[in-house]
Amino acid sequence: MSLSAAMKTAQSSFSNVGLQSAVTSKNIANASNPNYARRAAILATATSGATVVETQRAQNEALLKQNLLSISKSSGQDTLLAGLTQMKMMMGGEDYEIAPSTYLAKLRDNLQTFADKPSEISLAETVVSDAIDVANSLNSTSNALQKLRAEADADIDTAVTELNRLLSEFKTYNDKVRLGTAAGTDVNDALDQRDKLLTEISGIVGVTAVNRTHNDLALYTSDGTVLFETVPRTVSFQPTTTFTAAVDGNQVLIDGVPVQAGAGGNTSAQGTIAALLQIRDYVAPTFQKQLDEVARGVIEVFSEGGVEGLFISNGLPAVTDPGLAAVIRVNPDVISSEGGSPTKLRDGINAVYNTGNNASFSDLLNGYTSAFEAPMSFDPDASIETTTTLLSFSTSSVGWLEEIRRAATTAGDDKAALLGRTQEALLNVTAVSLDEELALLLDLEQSYKASAKLVAAVDEMIAALLQAAG
Incomplete structure (x- = not known):
């Protein structure tokens, strides 16, 4: 992987984590709102890695x-x-x-x-x-x-x-x-x-x-x-x-x-x-x-x-x-x-x-x-x-x-x-679970740390390259 490709991957990861964190934070803020349906940031594969393509709302038409x-x-x-x-x-x-x-x-x-x-x-x-x-x-x-x-x-x-x-x-x-x-x-x-x-x-x-x-x-x-x-x-x-x-x-x-x-x-x-x-x-x-x-x-x-x-x-x-x-x-x-x-x-x-x-x-x-x-x-x-x-x-x-x-x-x-x-079944699909959201935040934190390490590694490589070039 080239250094530029690595940077693009890290940038994409930072963007994804930011969007996913925003969605998760909104879910947590509305955990007690019975009229709120849980959101999920949906990822898709792109040239620079995964990217958020949409925010999907939990729903079940039959239960509704x-x-x-x-x-x-x-x-x-x-x-x-x-x-x-x-x-x-x-x-x-x-x-x-x-x-x-x-x-x-x-x-x-x-x-x-x-x-x-x-x-x-x-x-x-x-x-x-x-x-x-x-x-x-x-x-x-x-x-x-x-x-x-x-x-x-x-x-x-x-x-x-x-x-x-x-x-x-x-x-x-x-x-x-x-x-x-x-x-x-x-x-x-x-x-x-x-x-x-x-x-x-x-x-x-x-x-x-x-x-x-x-x-x-x-x-x-x-x-x-x-x-x-x-x-x-x-x-x-x-x-x-x-x-x-x-x-x-x-x-x-x-x-x-x-x-x-x-x-x-x-x-x-x-x-x-x-x-x-x-x-x-x-x-x-x-x-x-x-x-x-x-x-x-x-x-x-x-x-x-x-x-x-x-x-x-x-x-x-x-x-x-x-x-x-x-x-x-x-x-x-x-x-x-x-x-x-x-x-x-x-x-x-x-x-x-x-x-x-x-x-x-x-x-x-x-x-x-x-x-x-x-x-x-x-x-x-x-x-x-x-x-x-x-x-x-x-x-x-x-x-x-x-x-x-x-x-x-x-x-x-x-x-x-x-x-x-019926309401219980519908809430099981659409309601926000604080435990799940907090666990997701921990996962996002680890993703952020991994991206930060990648950026640090790329930075070190570039610095070493410049030093070698005199």
């Missing part, structure tokens, strides 16, 4: 796609479970102690006691108090349910705004990647930011990324709607300010196509938007329908000859109209504090059935208790039994909620575990 899918599914499942848990808390939590079914059971038991002892006025007061508890429970649960729908609607609006912002930012980095790739410049930092935005987008809506020429990405939702293709597609939503049982929320449109709500306890929702739509448009309205059917049932059970008796619909045009549970109340004619008399429950509210003013008269009360145990027809839209007793129906309503919540809990655990494993 699986990670995006896992994030979407886990996000949707967690959102649904949070809504179902909130619905459970409306009725007292684990034991459902303030659920309508709990108060109905108490009303039924005390009504039977009153029917056995119709002369006990205190028992009449107790039954009326129990009836007020039933009405209040239906009112408060219905109102809380509509508040939940309003909150879900507001969260949808927030998610849509955030999604539009992320898509706009995604365009910025996608353009940098596309143009930089075409020009042959380093686009690794832009790729990191673009992948970070992708994970955030996937938490809001299920997304599929398609790689095109020059590393350009096109994004599609899980149902195939175009979300981003060169430019972001419009995501639009008009929020609703006030919800009642009769009010439907507006659709979320992506490029003019409605986003489909999730379905089932193990929800099909990918991302928060689809899960929020499921809560707002299916889960809460179905439970509202069940509450309305319970309210209709108690009105019918305590009616007198087809006329509302102990419970009244409080001005609602028809007991079959949505929102009955929110307005049902106890007839003031039996409430002492409102000028009524609880004995009317025994003797008749709309007409006098106890014509002899007999303290042991129990015909009406026995009729009520019998009606409690008699099968009734319920609306199939309530998604539980269509023919059963009132108390059984109200209990089944709680069972329906608990069943879907239990399924959501199990699915949430499964999807969270899958997400954890």
Whole structure:
């Protein structure tokens, strides 16, 4: 090897070590950054020895796609479970102690006691108090349910705004990647930011990324709607300010196509938007329908000859109209504090059935208790039994909620575990290992020392040559 060739080799080695050290230092500086993918300086053989030809970014397209899918599914499942848990808390939590079914059971038991002892006025007061508890429970649960729908609607609006912002930012980095790739410049930092935005987008809506020429990405939702293709597609939503049982929320449109709500306890929702739509448009309205059917049932059970008796619909045009549970109340004619008399429950509210003013008269009360145990027809839209007793129906309503919540809990655990494993596998490929980087720095130090020795040897040779030449 000539002295000039040796110097060129040493110079090339110094250059390589400098570039490799810069890459390694950047890796170490970003070791705790979850959105950073490890870099590696790739060497190739040249006339003067090895040379750095590119800085390669660690990645695995298959794991990235699986990670995006896992994030979407886990996000949707967690959102649904949070809504179902909130619905459970409306009725007292684990034991459902303030659920309508709990108060109905108490009303039924005390009504039977009153029917056995119709002369006990205190028992009449107790039954009326129990009836007020039933009405209040239906009112408060219905109102809380509509508040939940309003909150879900507001969260949808927030998610849509955030999604539009992320898509706009995604365009910025996608353009940098596309143009930089075409020009042959380093686009690794832009790729990191673009992948970070992708994970955030996937938490809001299920997304599929398609790689095109020059590393350009096109994004599609899980149902195939175009979300981003060169430019972001419009995501639009008009929020609703006030919800009642009769009010439907507006659709979320992506490029003019409605986003489909999730379905089932193990929800099909990918991302928060689809899960929020499921809560707002299916889960809460179905439970509202069940509450309305319970309210209709108690009105019918305590009616007198087809006329509302102990419970009244409080001005609602028809007991079959949505929102009955929110307005049902106890007839003031039996409430002492409102000028009524609880004995009317025994003797008749709309007409006098106890014509002899007999303290042991129990015909009406026995009729009520019998009606409690008699099968009734319920609306199939309530998604539980269509023919059963009132108390059984109200209990089944709680069972329906608990069943879907239990399924959501199990699915949430499964999807969270899958997400954890997927993220771990992806990090094993892309994350920075400090041990590996520090070991690489030691290797680079040895390469630098070897190059320095080569330069020193060449220097000594040249000096000796000049000395010999005189």
